[in-house]
Amino acid sequence: MTRDDDRRATGLVLTEEQQRRRRARNVAIGVALFVLVVLFYLLTVFKMGGNVANRPL
Amino acid sequence: MSMIQDDRIEAVSALPGPSLAGVGDYLALLKPRVMSLVVLTALTGLVVAPTGEHPVVAAISLLCIAVGAGASGALNMWWDADIDAVMARTVTRPVPSGRVTPGEALAFGMTLSVGSVLMLGLAANWLAAGLLAFTIAFYVVVYTMWLKRWTPQNIVIGGLAGAMPPMVAWAAQTGTVSFESAVLVALIFMWTPPHFWALALVKSEDYARAGVPMLPVVAGQDETRRQILLYSLALAPLGVAPALIGLGGWPYLAVSVAGGVEFVRRALIVHRVREGAPARKAAMGLFGFSILYLFALFLLLLAEKLVGVVPLTGPVAGWL
Structure with missing residues (x-):
């Protein structure tokens, strides 16, 4: 039995509003992670510049 | 109902309820x-x-x-x-x-x-x-x-x-x-007490109820007004300091002098007007002006650098 099943069995079912807010939080976390990936990409490019390619093959 | 089921229901009941937080709450x-x-x-x-x-x-x-x-x-x-x-x-x-x-x-x-x-x-x-x-x-x-x-x-x-x-x-x-960055820190540091105490004069009952020992709660309104004036007198020259150490130009010098004078003038009004609605108005006026003052000084330093206004050089800037 999963945690969600447990909650349903004990009457803990999310309301529409709670589901909507959880969805919004999930989207926000997704956006934040995507922004973080972009920031690290930009940092790599602008901090290392051409040196990224400057290594023995 | 079996004992295992009872245990599980207890464990589930102990879990925190579904979160009500929206994205806006986290931003707040x-x-x-x-x-x-x-x-x-x-x-x-x-x-x-x-x-x-x-x-x-x-x-x-x-x-x-x-x-x-x-x-x-x-x-x-x-x-x-x-x-x-x-x-x-x-x-x-x-x-x-x-x-x-x-x-x-x-x-x-x-x-x-x-x-x-x-x-x-x-x-x-x-x-x-x-x-x-x-x-x-x-x-x-x-x-x-x-x-x-x-x-x-x-x-x-x-x-x-x-x-x-x-x-x-x-x-x-x-x-x-650097020394220059320390001057900017000192400017905000000296600005903070009159800014917050002006608000605290109006909200002192709130702070007293919460048991927060803000100056008006502990030392009284009169002492707070005196301290606001003293800190404002110290702040005004510090506001001008960036122009004397090679960070600000003539526009900054002019605005920082005028802003400092106005800050002290408003602190004097807060010090003098102590009763009723006019006192409240004076305190909130200083609070509002303090925000404008700090924003204006930093915006001006920023704008001068971006548009290429030459910072002042003088004896003080030269010594540094």
Whole structure:
């Protein structure tokens, strides 16, 4: 039995509003992670510049 | 019902209920209005610094400083939920209103604190990251956990945390801590007491109910008015100082002198008018003007650098 099943069995079912807010939080976390990936990409490019390619093959 | 099922139901009942927090509640934890001032003062520090990183790296540094400031706001709201719940000004904040649990606020604040410091270290340098970590720790541990509920000097000493962003930004750009960045810190540091005490004069009942020993609660309104005037007299010349050390030009000098005079004039009115609605109006007038004053000075330093106004050089700037 999963945690969600447990909650349903004990009457803990999310309301529409709670589901909507959880969805919004999930989207926000997704956006934040995507922004973080972009920031690290930009940092790599602008901090290392051409040196990224400057290594023995 | 079996014993195993009973145990499971008990365990499920002990779980926290479904979170009611919306994205806006988490944004509110970051204290966006305070953050806007941090962004402006840090941006000014980044731009007026003599050397610099690539603009993209500088922008990432600015983001880290802003997020670090927001994180300390979230940790402040986590710790202060009990007193926020009894003050009219703060009762609707996410934690006292029950929309965000204290644990969620703590986890959010800690994650952003650690993340912003590490990211600033990687983006700029570890001196700037260390200064950001110090700023967050000073605000959360020294101000929020210790000074705020202990001494009427809470916002005087604690104000250092709010004053640090230009120095963190300067360090991010140059890798050093300079006299110029210290002057910008001193300016915000000296601005903080009259700014907060002007508000505290009006909200002193709120603070008294929460047991926060703000100066008007502990030393009385008259002493607070005297202290506001003294700090304003010290602030006015400090506001002019950036023009004397090679950071500001003639426009800055003119506005900082006029702004300083107006600041002291309003502090004098607060000192003189002590009763009823006019006293309240004078205090709120000073509070509002103090925000305008600081924004104007830092915006001007920023604008002068961006449009190429030549900073003043003179005996003081020359000595440095």
